[in-house]
Amino acid sequence: MDIAALVAWIVTALGGSVLLARWISGGGLRQEQTGTTRFPAPVVFGHFLLAAVGxxxxIVYLAADKDAxxxxxxxxxxxxxxxxxxxxARWIPVYRTAPAGPEATPAERHLPVPVVAAHGLLGATTLVLVLLAAAGVGS
Structure with missing residues (x-):
């Protein structure tokens, strides 16, 4: 279970990195200043950094085998x-709304739906696998 959680977490992180790169390259940081994006940079980067810290x-848990x-x-x-x-929750309305024009289109509008869906599903899977592993199921 421990290794399955690790693999799921890494694959989820790869998908999240793709989404982060697309949001940044689409002008997400610049759009935050103009109010075009619905993604606050602290939430985006907090999500990314906390996932990396976790x-x-x-990985340290896998090496040290400490339940805490x-x-x-x-x-x-x-x-x-x-x-x-x-x-x-902030992405869904943006995706459903027709683009108003290139300069008024939020960067998150261009995030690929399959990557968003896979990232979310893998993230949920990772959460369950980590919970099960922490609870000692399958060990």
Missing amino acids: LVVW LAWTAFGVLVAVALLGFTLL
């Missing part, structure tokens, strides 16, 4: 999931 804690680290990684992952749901 992954590091999970597994539960810490799970707690961090819950915070990551909450930020992710916040971003999803």
